[in-house]
Amino acid sequence: MTTTExxxxxxxxxxxxxxxxxxxxxFKISGAYVSDILNGRREGxxxxxxxxxxxxxxxxxxxxxx
Numbered sequence: 001m002t003t004t005e006x007x008x009x010x011x012x013x014x015x016x017x018x019x020x021x022x023x024x025x026x027f028k029i030s031g032a033y034v035s036d037i038l039n040g041r042r043e044g045x046x047x048x049x050x051x052x053x054x055x056x057x058x059x060x061x062x063x064x065x066x
Contacts, residue, residue: 003040006051010038012058023054 013019020038024031027050036042037050 006038006040009051009055009058012062016058016061018058018061023057026057027053 013023020034021031023029024034027034029050033042034050034054037047038054
C-alpha cells in the first residue's frame with residue numbers, strides 16, 4: 001500500500017471517528033502496533049495484511065452509517 005493509500009485510510013478513519021485504539025480493540029492487537037503500522041514504522045507483508053484488514057473494517061463502518 002502506498003503512502004497516499006495510507007493517508008486516505010487515515011482520513012476515512014478521522015471522518016468516521018474511528019481511532020487507532022478502536023482498530024486495536026477490534027483486532028485484539030496493541031494500540032502501539034496499530035500506530036506503527038499506520039505511520040509507516042512497520043513494513044512488509046504482515047503490515048500490508050493489517051492495512052487491508054483495517055481498510056475493510058473502516059469501509060464496513062462507512063456503509064453502516066449511510
